[in-house]
Amino acid sequence: MRFAFLQEPPFCFTDASGALRGCDAVLAEKVCETLGLDGFSAIEAGFAGLLPGLAANRWDMTTGLFISDERKKLVDFTRPIWMLPDGLLVAKGNPRGFAGYRSVAMDQTGMIGVISGQIQHPTALRNGIPAERIRTFGIQAEAAEAVAAGVVHAYASVAMAHRGYLAGRPDAPLAVIDVPAEEKQPAAGAFALAKGNASMRQRIDTCLDELLGGSWHRHMMREYGFSEGDIDRLL
Template sequence: MKFAFLQEPPFCFTDSSGALHGCDAVLAEKVCQTLGLEGFSAVEAEFAELLPGLAGDRWDMTTGLFISDGRKKLVDFTRPIWMLSDGLLVARDNPRGFVGYRSVAMDQTGMIGVISGQIQHQTALRNGIPAERIRIFGTQAEAAEAVAAGVVHAYASVAMAHRGYLAGRPDAPLAVIDVTAEEKQPAAGAFALAKGNAPLRQRIDSCLGELLGGTWHRQMMREYGFSEGDIDRLL
């Protein structure tokens, strides 16, 4: 089983020795082991490569992605493995006073960063941020560094991903602003699989049904900063 991942803590990330960690990676490997699938191997990719890589048989499953109608035309999704809220990564002390997407839209010079192909790009547009004030990046690190350098004034992604990034960089001059449910409801994410393999998807779903919310899963998710409420939202 080849698993495609991004460097995006707490979901997936490698340490200095190259070992893979993160809640999505650990869960994927657990599912692989439980189902007796062929040896688990991880392939690092950029976000824009994930779905084309499935279609091209470069890997069998991806890290968790938000489920959308557009993506469901291209790939199949397992049952959800998390349901999370968006957040903005901003300069420390939030000098522009952002509270969500709409406040960025109202700031006539405010620039926002997004990752190519991620749902937050469309969310920014729907909340009134003009396309010319949206800067697109390839990776989490590039977008976060752009905020620190003042190239953009906010970076939109999952709030938990921002916190995971900052956990490994406590001295970074950055902070996380949670986007309210009024602007963007928490959304479900799942592993993505290539279309046309319903038996595999059904086996994975069955395994996830047994694992999610159980003692092992709850302990693992706590280790990566998830609350009981984050887990219960799935069940």
């Protein structure tokens, strides 16, 4: 199985030795092993190329992505593998007092960063942030560095992704603010597969049904910073 991933801890990342780590990567490899699929190989990609790469047969499955009606027109999704809330990455001490998307909208000079193509962009717009105050970036590290440099004042993504980023950079002058549920409910993410292979999707779903919430899965997720509540939310 060819697995496309992003450098986005704690979901997927390469460690100092070059080995692939992260909860999505480990889960994907476990599914591959359990189902007896051809050897697992990981391919690093940019976010914008994940779904086109499936359509072009450059890989067989992607790291977890938020499920949306728009994306479902392009690819098939497995059953959810996590359900997580958004968060804002801000300067340490939160000098602008942000509490979520709407507080950024109320700050007349507040700039927010998002990753191009991710659902945080339309979420920011729905919560009143003008398009001209939203800046798009290609990868997580670029957006986080823009917050540290004051180029933008917040970066919107999954709160757990922000915490994963900071776990590897304890000295970074950054902090995470959880987005309130009234602005954005926790959303489900799943592996994406190319359309036209329902039997494979069903096999993967059956395997996930057996793995998720079990002792192996809980132990693995805890290693990457997930709480029991994070795990139980998707069951």
